[in-house]
Structure formats: C-alpha cells, structure tokens
Amino acid sequence: MIITNKRLLTIAQYISQNKKNQNIDVIDIGSDHAFLSIQLINQNIANYVLNVEIATEPMENGISNIKQYCTNPSLIDNVIYGSEKFYQLINRDFDTVTISGLGGNKIAELVVNYVQLFKKNKHNFNQFIVCMNNKVFYFRKYLFDNLPELKIKEETIIEENGYFYEILILSKENGIGANNELTQYFGPINLKKRTNLFYKMHNNRKQYIESHSLDQFNQKLKKELKLLYEVIK
Numbered sequence: 269m270i271i272t273n274k275r276l277l278t279i280a281q282y283i284s285q286n287k288k289n290q291n292i293d294v295i296d297i298g299s300d301h302a303f304l305s306i307q308l309i310n311q312n313i314a315n316y317v318l319n320v321e322i323a324t325e326p327m328e329n330g331i332s333n334i335k336q337y338c339t340n341p342s343l344i345d346n347v348i349y350g351s352e353k354f355y356q357l358i359n360r361d362f363d364t365v366t367i368s369g370l371g372g373n374k375i376a377e378l379v380v381n382y383v384q385l386f387k388k389n390k391h392n393f394n395q396f397i398v399c400m401n402n403k404v405f406y407f408r409k410y411l412f413d414n415l416p417e418l419k420i421k422e423e424t425i426i427e428e429n430g431y432f433y434e435i436l437i438l439s440k441e442n443g444i445g446a447n448n449e450l451t452q453y454f455g456p457i458n459l460k461k462r463t464n465l466f467y468k469m470h471n472n473r474k475q476y477i478e479s480h481s482l483d484q485f486n487q488k489l490k491k492e493l494k495l496l497y498e499v500i501k
C-alpha cells in the first residue's frame with residue numbers, strides 16, 4: 269500500500285530524520301486506520317509501533333489494514349486506551365510519541381497525560397510529534413503553562429486538500445518555549461523560518477477575518493487580527 273497522506277508522510281519522515289539509534293519504538297495515539305504504523309514498519313523506520321485507540325471500531329479497521337498491508341504485522345500492537353494491556357505495553361521506554369488528527373485542546377491534554385504517565389512509570393521518551401486540526405495557539409500556550417520542560421524543537425506547515433496543518437516536534441533536550449502571545453500564535457520556529465507557506469496560511473486567515481465586520485466578532489478574533497497585523501503586512 270502506498271500512503272499518500274502528506275501529514276502522515278511528514279511525520280514518518282521526521283521520525284526517520286531524528287532517529288537516535290537504529291531500533292526505535294513509537295506510540296501512535298489515535299491510530300485509527302493504522303496507516304502511520306504501517307508506513308513506519310514497511311519503510312524500516314521503526315522496529316515496533318504501539319497503536320493506541322479509544323474506540324474499538326477504528327482499532328479493528330486498523331488491525332484489518334495491518335493484516336492486509338503491513339510487511340511484518342508482528343511488529344505492531346493495538347490497544348484500547350486504559351485497558352490492562354495498555355498499561356502493560358506502555359510500561360517501557362519509547363523513542364517517539366505521535367498524535368495527529370485531533371484538535372489542539374485534546375492533543376494538549378494527551379501530551380500532558382502521557383508525559384505524566386512516563387514520569388510515574390520512571391520511563392523515558394525522546395520526542396513527541398503532534399499535528400492538530402485546529403487551535404495550535406491554544407496548544408502552544410497550554411504546553412508552556414503546564415509543561416514548560418517540553419520545548420518546541422521543530423515546526424513545519426503543510427498544505428493538503430486546501431487545508432493547512434502545523435506539525436510540531438517537542439523535546440525535553442532542546443527547543444524553544446513559546447512564552448508570549450506572538451510565539452504562541454505563530455510558533456517560535458515558524459517565526460524564524462517564515463516560509464512561503466507561513467505567509468500563505470496567515471494571509472488567508474487575515475483576509476478571512478478582514479472580510480467580516482469586526483462588530484460581528486468577539487474580542488478573541490480582534491486580538492488575533494492584531495497579532496496578524498504585527499507579522500503579516
């Protein structure tokens with residue numbers, strides 16, 4: 269099976285680039301169709317993936333895809349969050365934790381919960397790679413307020429099917445804390461890189477807000493427009 273999903277391919281590429289050693293283990297939270305785990309095993313990027321799901325239907329769909337498309341299904345485990353098997357399999361070191369395809373508020377909550385779980389079990393991780401559908405501003409602020417030891421090591425923006433997505437790598441070892449509104453909104457690394465896609469994404473947002481009467485909007489959107497005017501001329 270050839271995976272064409274740009275978000276998942278970019279995440280797989282980041283895992284491959286940041287490998288600290290040859291044998292890396294990954295947890296994919298909200299694995300659904302299991303495409304990321306299949307890519308990681310088929311391309312020899314990871315040597316083990318633990319897929320975590322909250323619902324049985326997507327997990328069974330994932331298991332069926334793994335049986336059909338994975339070159340070595342024995343290298344992937346599938347568990348339901350909170351089950352006995354979940355607590356057994358999570359009780360070890362992992363290189364990377366991935367979470368994608370959920371909202372920024374949910375991903376923020378999950379990152380904090382999983383870091384606490386690692387701490388409680390006295391186990392280690394190298395990095396989190398997250399890609400949220402929305403509320404990246406909220407995510408960066410929540411992370412800085414609740415887990416300042418986890419810094420933003422890399423950020424990238426991708427465009428797929430007319431939507432923009434931000435992918436963030438979080439690390440304890442190096443990176444930047446988003447400690448103010450500007451870096452929380454735009455991303456500390458994005459602000460340094462200022463790619464064409466960065467301007468395209470924020471220009472779209474600026475034009476969207478400008479095309480409506482500000483009277484219709486709440487203070488939150490007025491504040492957002494003020495931030496956009498500071499950076500996107």
Ligand SMILES: C[S@@+](CC[C@H](N)C(=O)[O-])C[C@H]1O[C@@H](n2cnc3c(N)ncnc32)[C@H](O)[C@@H]1O
Nearest residue numbers: 297298299300301320321322323326349368369
């Ligand atoms: C939209 S899918 C994203 C699938 C894939 N990660 C991607 O990016 O294409 C979100 C999945 O996350 C699962 N999910 C939601 N909350 C979760 C949680 N707390 N733990 C594990 N899985 C969760 C949902 O059941 C759903 O299958």
